[in-house]
Amino acid sequence: MIQVRFVLRELRYGGAQALTFILCVALSIATLTALNSFRSDVHRSLLNDAQKLHGGDVIIHSHYPISEPLEQAVRDIQSRAGADLARVYGFNSVVRPEVADGSLFVNIMAVAPGYPLYGSVDLASGRPFGEVLQAGAVVVAPEVLSRLSLRIGDRLRIGTAVLTIVDTIDYDPSRPVSIFSLGPRIFTSTGDLEQMGLLGVGSRSHYEILLRLPEPEQARKIAETLSRVATAGQERVETATTARSQVKRFFDNMLFFLSFISIFTLLLSGIGMQSSLSALLRQKQYTIAIGKTVGATYRFLLLHYLALTMLLGLIGAIAGVLAGLIIKSTFPLLFGEIIPAELMLGVTIGDLVEGMLIGLLVVVLFSSLPLYRIAAIRPVALLRLDLTGNVGKPATYLLAALVVVFLALLVVRQLEDVQTGLVFMLGCLGFIAIIFLLTSLVLRLLRALPVGNLAMRQAFRSLFRPGNATRSIIVTLASALSVLLTIFLLEFNLVASFITSYPKDAPNLFSLDIQRGQQEAFFAAVGKEAELFPVVRGRLLSINGEAIDYERENQRRSDSLAREFNLTYRDTLLDDEIIVRGERLFEASRPASDVVEVSVLDTIAEIGDIDLGDRLVFSIQGLPMTAEVTSIRSRTKSKLYPFFYFVFAEEVLAAAPHTFFAALHLERDAIDETITRIVTALPNVSTLNVADTVVRLGELIDRLARVITFFSLFSIVAGCLILIGSVLATRLERIRDCAYYKIVGGTTRFVLSITVYENLLLGMTSSILAAAVAIVSSWLICSAWFNIAFRLHGGALVIMALTTCAAVVGIGLISSLSIVRQKPVTFLYRQNG
Structure with a gap:
């Protein structure tokens, strides 16, 4: 039976050691509680409401018009399952007022009636989005009005169309945070697409079909059915729960790094817990030795000091949870525009319980060794004036192993992925081991x-x-x-x-989607000739006969082989390029063959483990093309200069549908005026x-x-x-x-x-x-x-x-x-x- 008076007396005279122990416990769970509560907010507001974020139960995405087989399969799903459908066309462009000066790079979403299928686009006027957005009208983000000095009712030039601004966006469910796009959002009607003339050959746009199913649980099965007829490497079919987004990737990566720091803090705080509890028990050694002298058993003393430790741990856990909530309340100020206020949904009982449980588990784990050392204190030490005792190394090693196992489980829980969690844990242990050595x-x-x-x-x-x-x-x-x-x-x-x-010589203005036949007009608009880089869109299908695993590649936190690449053609190196493997860009003489030559940049070669002589299969406009690697290039300047991962000979791609890309260096005060001239002369050209x-x-x-x-x-x-x-x-x-x-x-x-x-x-x-x-x-x-x-x-x-x-x-x-x-x-x- 625990003597409450004994425990309270020991607590009363715990002094600085007890206070330090409480602070260590509080610190160990404060950041973890704040992050776990924030993660719950992200899951509840973004991930668990994925249909609003992605716009449907099934999402079909492509950078080319949807293929006819897939269109037919969608129509079959509509008729058989009674699914609702909405089409979305997205692209970036430069818009300008009809009469005033100025221009602005924006992100345009052309949507069909019925969009959004889930949630709602809230407008400043409070009117229904579907009733406001009609042909000839445009709904814009508030920044468009402020940056172009416009008002509701003014007209905006988008491509070759002139549309009337009818309202502003108050909340867009597909863009809960706005840091991932280069320009503010504009909504237009699909009825104005042809008039705008911005979906030309090679334009950087995406085509989406969104499906809302009467039975959302059928989404995975229907997505698998549609995937079988989709063009491999070009058309992607996903469900709302599996679809990728910049928002998800950003929060996953951010929470990954912050979780690393919080777990690292927990480990260090645990060491502090162990140290302060050891100090507390060393202060009580005379009491423990006297207790053993008058007949107190190890079990009796262990039980009472365990109760004392858990009482201190409970105080620390409560303080830690409260501190975590205070830290979380500072997130809007700390993160600024990175985290909108809508994401902060408050605190749930689950957040509090989880924080308390983790805190008490940490206390038990890191207090085990100091409490175990009570057994090493002998009554005879009172006579020898030597109260230090040692425990066996096996016990120390066992407790250290338990700490590692606990931290590994916590890491897996925080990162929500077993493999990543274990690799992460090994990395942390390796990092600490290096510093230890x-x-x-x-x-x-x-x-x-x-x-x-x-x-x-x-x-x-x-x-x-x-x-x-x-x-x-x-x-x-x-x-x-x-x-x-x-x-x-x-x-x-x-x-x-x-x-x-x-x-000083780096480009500060990029011009995209320059069509064939527009070169001279472009040079006239910018007032000088500039180097134009041909751009052909394509995907990598396989390397040496091994198909690209798109699902695995999409899990990469850096660049991947699954995305659509900008291919180009030329026969010379750029000023900032050198060949690191191979004798020249392409072979001097090569017999006619169905296999063409390609030069690969070293950064993508490392990702795909690509070497000289490897065979790569590309899909260009749906047509396969096999290429052999004849050289690997590297760069001598920063990524501010134009570069391409894959370069072909001119005769290989010159006949393929392509656009041109220009990187210009202008005086800063001339950039805005130049953009206006380009957009006026060539509305389809996007400038950045x-x-x-x-x-x-x-x-x-x-x-x-x-x-x-x-x-x-x-x-x-x-x-x-x-x-x-x-x-x-x-x-x-x-x-x-x-x-x-x-x-x-x-x-x-x-x-x-x-x-x-x-x-x-x-x-x-x-x-x-x-x-x-x-x-x-x-x-x-x-x-x-x-x-x-x-x-x-x-x-x-x-x-x-x-x-x-x-x-x-x-x-x-x-x-x-x-x-x-x-x-x-x-x-x-x-x-x-």
Whole structure:
């Protein structure tokens, strides 16, 4: 039976150790609770309402007009199953006022009557969308009016049509967030498509058929039926639950990285929990030894201190859940326009229960080893004045294995994918293992380092004090700091490569969908001749006879082989291209064959494991074409310059339907005027102001970096708590050393200098290791992932090192003040009973 008075008394005199333990528990679940609640919001508002997001139960998507066999199959489904149908045509273009100056790059959705099949497009006027959007009318996002200085009733030129603005969009279910498109949304009627003239040969548009079924549970079966007649690699048939979207991919990726940071924080907080509980139990060792002397069993003591631990854990879990809700309430301010207010649906009972359960599980897991150590305390230790006890290594290893298993299950639960979760867990363990090994190496070097100064020598000795958790502190701080510094260096290099150091000769205006016969008119509109790149749309079907697994490719978080590629033809290299494998772009002489030649860019070659001599089969306008790889190219400039993954000889693709693409470099103040001239002369040509896009990209990168940094700071706090727990865990030894120093003539200043040196060593070691890992990590990511030059930010390294050292020294001093103030006589009195 648990003695409640005993537990409450121990809680009352728990002191700083109990408070540190509570803070560690709260920290371990605060970010996890906030993210899990946010994930629930995303699932409830986006993923669980996928029909509104995608517009139907079955979605047919293509970049070409839907093939006749698939059209016939859709008609059969309509007649047999009574399905409702809506057609959607999407493309980007430049619009301009009928009479005023100015132009704007927008995303246009031409929809048929009946759209949307699920949900509703809410208009500012409150009128029904279907009644407002008629032929000759256009509904626009509010930004269109503000950026073009227009009002309701004004007329807008879209392609060769002039349409009247009749209303503005208040909410669009297909676009709950607006950061994924280059321009604001405009809705037009399919009745105006022909008049607009924007769906020409090779135009960058997509065709969709949306189906709403009387029995939505039949969606998967019907999608499989339609997939069998769809053109492979060109037409995609999906259900609302399996369809991909930029919104889904963005939130999946963002939650993936934030979950990594939150689980990392949980692990570090668990170490802090273990350290602070060890300190608490060391403070109670006399009580435990006396209890055993008067007959208390291990089971009795374990039960009572387990009750104490769970009580502290419950307080910490409640505090953590409340802190998580507070953190979540800051998301709209933290994320800004990335997360619309509509996504924040509040907190459910399930969110609270899940947070409490995870918190209590964490407490049980990380408290096991300190509680187990109670068995090592012997009553005879009272006579020997030695209360330290050791537990066997098997128990330590077993508990460590349980921690790893628990974290692996938690990772799988957070990432919602077993394979990805296990790979992620192995990556985390590998990351920590590398820092652990580096820390062990540095500590070994420090231990062997000869030191002349007495205070410094004692500080070195203090680092290796039993129970001091020096290695844990350095590993924790170095891990958290390296993540933060890597994020900063990546942001710095991305901004430096694409925004701040935008190359002077880099294109800042892209013109798309220039048709054959429009070259001279285009040159006249821009006022000079420019290089035109032919663009032929095609898909990769197979590599060396092995068909592309589109489902697997679509799961990639980076570029994939499943998408539609822009193919081109030429016989020379671009200025920023070099051949890395092969002798020349194409072979000098080649006998006539059904197999053509193709040159492949190294980045896509790595993704597909493509090498010289490999056979690739493409689908171009539905026709198969086999090509042999004759060279592999690489690039010497950033991705701001035009590039193509696959290049063919001119005679191979010159006869295929294609358009032209132009990349222009203009003076910034001439861009808007040039766009207006191009759109006036060639309404079908889409222009993209890259200079403006780069600015918005920089703002997005900065916002995302701040979000990740915000969550990474919790890992730093966990490291600080481990530092405090370490000081508390070695409190008795520190008091003893302090007393001996003073007995032999040492001053308080001398004792304080030892503390400063010790914590300075911790801060400097952690900073150096973090800087080394961050530099290597960010260099690898910049080189291998982003393919940009790596720039080192020396100022950031110095500021990080100074800030870390100051913080560690400050926390160490504050935690040690009560120890330094101890009088030697008090220690001697206690030692003599």
